[in-house]
Amino acid sequence: MTTHGPVLPLWLCEVCExxxxxxxxxxxxxxxxxxxxxxxxxxxxxxxxxxxxxxxWAPADAVYRRFLGWLSWSRQTxxxxxxxARRSSPGTGR
Numbered sequence: 656m657t658t659h660g661p662v663l664p665l666w667l668c669e670v671c672e673x674x675x676x677x678x679x680x681x682x683x684x685x686x687x688x689x690x691x692x693x694x695x696x697x698x699x700x701x702x703x704x705x706x707x708x709x710x711x712w713a714p715a716d717a718v719y720r721r722f723l724g725w726l727s728w729s730r731q732t733x734x735x736x737x738x739x740a741r742r743s744s745p746g747t748g749r
Contacts, residue, residue, distance in 0.1 A: 657683050661702075664709035674721055676702075681725055692726075699723055 659668050661675035668677040676684060676699075688695035703722035710718060 659683065663705075666706050666710060676722070676725075696723065696726060699726065 657680060659670050659675075659677055659680040661667070662669045666675045667673065668675045668680065671677050671679065684695060684699075688698070699722050703718065706722060707715070707718055
């Protein structure tokens, strides 16, 4: 279990006092959810929802980037790896 949890309502890391999720917690989350990147997005979305209620002073786009923007996801890449997804060749089924 991590010690890099959020201190509410400011959403700062309890260890390094940086905006949560801090870089350490981000790496931990990527490792914890490596087998289920969609679950990580759902988890972070739930925190985004709570944070927007606490951080009414913060611009919405900044809060979004902080909680979800660091998660790279693309239809062109395989889950979180940044490598191109495998595609079958036309007509070959491979």
